[in-house]
Amino acid sequence: MDITRRRLLVLLPAAAVAWKYVLAGTPEASPNYKLTEHWWSMLIDIPKCIGCGSCVRACAEENDVPDGFYRTWIERYHVADWKIERPDVESPNGGKQGFPPNEIGGKNFFVPKLCNHCADSPCTQVCPVGATFVTPDGVVLVDKTYCLGCRYCVQACPYGCRFINPKTNTAEKCSLCYHRIRKGLTTACCEVCPTGARQLADLKDPKDPIHEFLRTHNVQVLKPHMATGAKVFYNGMDGSVR
Amino acid sequence: MQIPVEGFMYPNEVELQWSVLIVLYPFITGLVAGAFILASLERVFRVEAVKPTYRLALLTALAFLLVAPLPLQLHLGHPERSLEMYLTPHRSSAMAMFGFVYLWYLMAVLLLEIWLDYRRDIVVKSQNSTGAARLVYRALTFGSSNISERSLRIDERLGYFITLIGIPSAFLLHGYVGFIFGSVKANPWWSSPLMPIVFIFSAMVSGIAAVMLLYMLSTRLRGRQIDIRCVDKIAQYLMYTFIIDFSLEMLDLLQRIYEADESFRSLDFMVHTRLWKSQVIVQILLGTVTPIVLLGLTQIWKLSETARKRIYVLAGCLTVIGIFAMRWNVVIGGQLFSKSFLGYTTYKMAFATREGLLIAIALMILPFGILWVLVKLLPPWPDAGPLLATGVAPARGTS
Amino acid sequence: MARETNLFKDIEHLIRLAVVILVLLAIFLVLRVAVVPPSFGEYGHYRGAAIGEAAARPVAFAGHDACEVCHTDVVEQKKQGKHVVVACEACHGALAKHADDPASVTPAKLDTAVVCARCHEANSAKPKGFPQVVTADHSGGIACDTCHQPHRPKIETTPSETKKAESKTRTEGKN
Numbered sequence: 054m055d056i057t058r059r060r061l062l063v064l065l066p067a068a069a070v071a072w073k074y075v076l077a078g079t080p081e082a083s084p085n086y087k088l089t090e091h092w093w094s095m096l097i098d099i100p101k102c103i104g105c106g107s108c109v110r111a112c113a114e115e116n117d118v119p120d121g122f123y124r125t126w127i128e129r130y131h132v133a134d135w136k137i138e139r140p141d142v143e144s145p146n147g148g149k150q151g152f153p154p155n156e157i158g159g160k161n162f163f164v165p166k167l168c169n170h171c172a173d174s175p176c177t178q179v180c181p182v183g184a185t186f187v188t189p190d191g192v193v194l195v196d197k198t199y200c201l202g203c204r205y206c207v208q209a210c211p212y213g214c215r216f217i218n219p220k221t222n223t224a225e226k227c228s229l230c231y232h233r234i235r236k237g238l239t240t241a242c243c244e245v246c247p248t249g250a251r252q253l254a255d256l257k258d259p260k261d262p263i264h265e266f267l268r269t270h271n272v273q274v275l276k277p278h279m280a281t282g283a284k285v286f287y288n289g290m291d292g293s294v295r
Numbered sequence: 296m297q298i299p300v301e302g303f304m305y306p307n308e309v310e311l312q313w314s315v316l317i318v319l320y321p322f323i324t325g326l327v328a329g330a331f332i333l334a335s336l337e338r339v340f341r342v343e344a345v346k347p348t349y350r351l352a353l354l355t356a357l358a359f360l361l362v363a364p365l366p367l368q369l370h371l372g373h374p375e376r377s378l379e380m381y382l383t384p385h386r387s388s389a390m391a392m393f394g395f396v397y398l399w400y401l402m403a404v405l406l407l408e409i410w411l412d413y414r415r416d417i418v419v420k421s422q423n424s425t426g427a428a429r430l431v432y433r434a435l436t437f438g439s440s441n442i443s444e445r446s447l448r449i450d451e452r453l454g455y456f457i458t459l460i461g462i463p464s465a466f467l468l469h470g471y472v473g474f475i476f477g478s479v480k481a482n483p484w485w486s487s488p489l490m491p492i493v494f495i496f497s498a499m500v501s502g503i504a505a506v507m508l509l510y511m512l513s514t515r516l517r518g519r520q521i522d523i524r525c526v527d528k529i530a531q532y533l534m535y536t537f538i539i540d541f542s543l544e545m546l547d548l549l550q551r552i553y554e555a556d557e558s559f560r561s562l563d564f565m566v567h568t569r570l571w572k573s574q575v576i577v578q579i580l581l582g583t584v585t586p587i588v589l590l591g592l593t594q595i596w597k598l599s600e601t602a603r604k605r606i607y608v609l610a611g612c613l614t615v616i617g618i619f620a621m622r623w624n625v626v627i628g629g630q631l632f633s634k635s636f637l638g639y640t641t642y643k644m645a646f647a648t649r650e651g652l653l654i655a656i657a658l659m660i661l662p663f664g665i666l667w668v669l670v671k672l673l674p675p676w677p678d679a680g681p682l683l684a685t686g687v688a689p690a691r692g693t694s
Numbered sequence: 695m696a697r698e699t700n701l702f703k704d705i706e707h708l709i710r711l712a713v714v715i716l717v718l719l720a721i722f723l724v725l726r727v728a729v730v731p732p733s734f735g736e737y738g739h740y741r742g743a744a745i746g747e748a749a750a751r752p753v754a755f756a757g758h759d760a761c762e763v764c765h766t767d768v769v770e771q772k773k774q775g776k777h778v779v780v781a782c783e784a785c786h787g788a789l790a791k792h793a794d795d796p797a798s799v800t801p802a803k804l805d806t807a808v809v810c811a812r813c814h815e816a817n818s819a820k821p822k823g824f825p826q827v828v829t830a831d832h833s834g835g836i837a838c839d840t841c842h843q844p845h846r847p848k849i850e851t852t853p854s855e856t857k858k859a860e861s862k863t864r865t866e867g868k869n
Binding site: 088100101102103104105106107111114115129130131150151152154155156157158161162163183184185186187188189194196198199228231232233235236238239241244245246247248249 | 731734737738739740741744745747748749750751752753754755757758779780781783784787788811812813815816817818819820821824826828
């Protein structure tokens with residue numbers, strides 16, 4: 054076939070459109086990813102959380118989480134006046150379908166919870182065989198082909214973020230959507246959060262906005278007295294949060 | 296099944312992780328360690344009075360030790376992968392060390408000690424018995440039929456040395472179970488430096504009581520006379536060990552009540568409601584205070600032999616039940632409250648499942664079955680029939 | 695001489711036992727080399743290949759970048775309103791399969807009564823500045839997209855009516 058100018062005028066735009074469709078597909082894992090160049094964490098902005106449950110649903114769909122178990126969940130707090138040591142907390146089905154409306158006074162807010170991907174993770178410390186571990190890029194993962202299902206890690210986690218998947222009989226928990234972040238995407242929960250209350254952050258990336266945020270805001274981690282090196286940072290967290 | 300929750304629990308905490316099988320495991324290894332300590336009383340500390348129970352204590356320890364891994368295997372999500380604990384043990388994990396401590400205790404201590412103590416009898420039986428039994432005894436001789444004076448003396452010396460190592464090994468076997476719980480900082484009911492020590496002492500108490508009961512029962516079944524001096528001595532050791540155990544537990548409790556830290560309110564409520572029957576009534580009142588008082592009575596007043604025997608049986612039974620309750624309260628109790636300290640869940644024990652009550656009962660009966668076989672194979676009785684075919688002086692453990 | 699031979703005979707049973715133990719130990723060491731996965735210990739005390747396996751899992755959510763390549767009209771619409779920060783799949787669900795092969799998977803039409811209410815139904819725990827209504831009072835049960843275009847939710851009316859609508863939404867959100 055001769056490549057005439059006419060044919061080219063038709064073919065090139067067609068090729069450009071086709072290329073767009075090719076690009077629109079999901080990305081592959083980036084080949085240049087170096088484990089030691091990343092140190093993953095998450096930032097949760099409590100005043101922004103509206104308790105819609107999108108993150109819980111998205112996580113369940115992205116990671117095939119069975120019903121009744123939660124890789125992430127939302128808690129609703131009600132603090133009456135000065136009683137910060139005794140808040141009322143609820144988490145109906147982990148907040149998966151949102152929360153039923155209520156008309157109570159006092160201080161109320163939502164707290165999303167997930168695995169804190171601890172730098173000094175107690176679950177990793179107690180695993181008898183090395184089935185759960187901290188990757189060089191800071192994500193705590195479970196090797197489900199190696200896990201015995203002894204449940205020691207579930208006992209050792211101070212945050213209650215681990216469970217045993219009844220289908221695989223192995224330990225399971227939030228993986229920070231490792232399969233997504235390796236492909237340059239963000240986690241499923243951060244992707245769908247409508248208010249930006251959840252943000253993935255790479256602490257080793259000097260351009261990551263988390264550094265400026267941490268410098269200018271008062272942030273906390275959950276249960277700092279456990280010295281777990283938790284890497285999920287909570288902005289605007291009340292003292293009543295357990 | 297819907298599990299009733301009071302207050303707030305983290306969503307993944309509602310269903311208990313460790314079931315009644317994990318209650319059984321420390322109970323069984325506790326009996327092992329305790330029985331062995333009783334045996335070592337005679338061998339190392341030369342307490343002559345308890346000699347009649349020496350061999351029985353060793354066989355009891357072995358019977359229970361063989362059953363010990365079973366509740367763990369049944370509990371694992373993937374028991375077929377349990378070899379990984381030997382192949383790639385994670386050195387920072389107390390549980391990983393289980394495999395090696397267990398193997399060490401089984402092979403290097405218990406089996407070796409039993410073999411050395413019984414070797415003479417084994418060799419004699421390999422020559423005198425017939426059929427399948429003969430094959431078993433011949434295998435146990437490892438092909439050597441030498442039972443000269445010198446070889447027996449060497450066995451004796453080695454056996455003494457092994458018992459000597461065996462005492463800290465027994466402490467390690469059960470102490471590390473205490474450490475598995477005591478080192479979990481996430482759980483304030485478990486996290487305590489006292490945990491391994493409390494476990495060891497309660498193990499000794501349960502083991503001593505169990506051997507005492509087994510000795511009394513088996514002697515009765517064989518229609519022989521119970522050596523009252525022996526049982527008196529065992530009961531005395533039981534009482535002293537129990538007092539130490541009780542003091543340790545009360546010390547822990549008093550300190551917790553006094554300091555009343557963040558977790559205390561939650562734990563206190565749990566003890567007063569969900570654990571009231573199993574902790575206060577069964578473990579403390581019936582299972583600890585009553586036996587101590589009963590045993591104390593026999594020390595203070597001069598009671599008749601019959602009365603003492605009856606008290607020992609009662610105290611022994613209550614003790615064993617009480618120590619089981621203690622394991623229950625530690626393992627199950629530690630999972631009934633939320634790590635948010637804002638709520639409580641319930642333990643729904645199934646009946647006929649892999650981790651249910653039926654299996655637990657079967658696992659508790661199994662060691663007695665094994666003990667029966669061991670006792671037939673290697674009779675531990677002090678007044679056993681003619682084993683002395685060669686006219687050599689009787690072996691150790693027989694009077 | 696005779697005594698020495700006797701000594702060997704007297705400890706022969708122990709030597710036999712020692713040999714058995716050594717054989718068992720040798721078997722264990724061979725087993726260890728044969729059975730432990732080759733990548734174990736590569737980065738730490740775990741199977742190094744597990745990292746690659748975790749990374750290779752297929753994704754369910756395409757991510758808004760993938761949607762925006764084709765659906766540029768929606769992107770333009772969203773840019774004009776508050777929903778510009780809301781990812782496509784937050785409402786439309788996981789659509790990586792659709793992004794990979796648009797013809798094979800058609801995203802389902804959404805029920806706005808359910809989808810919108812999840813975020814915008816009034817709740818005392820939601821931040822006060824966040825637009826929220828009691829839907830029964832606000833719309834009397836009719837579908838949200840009767841009046842609101844979900845990609846650009848603000849209803850365009852005259853400036854004064856817009857002001858009134860805005861203040862109404864704010865007071866309805868207060869408890």
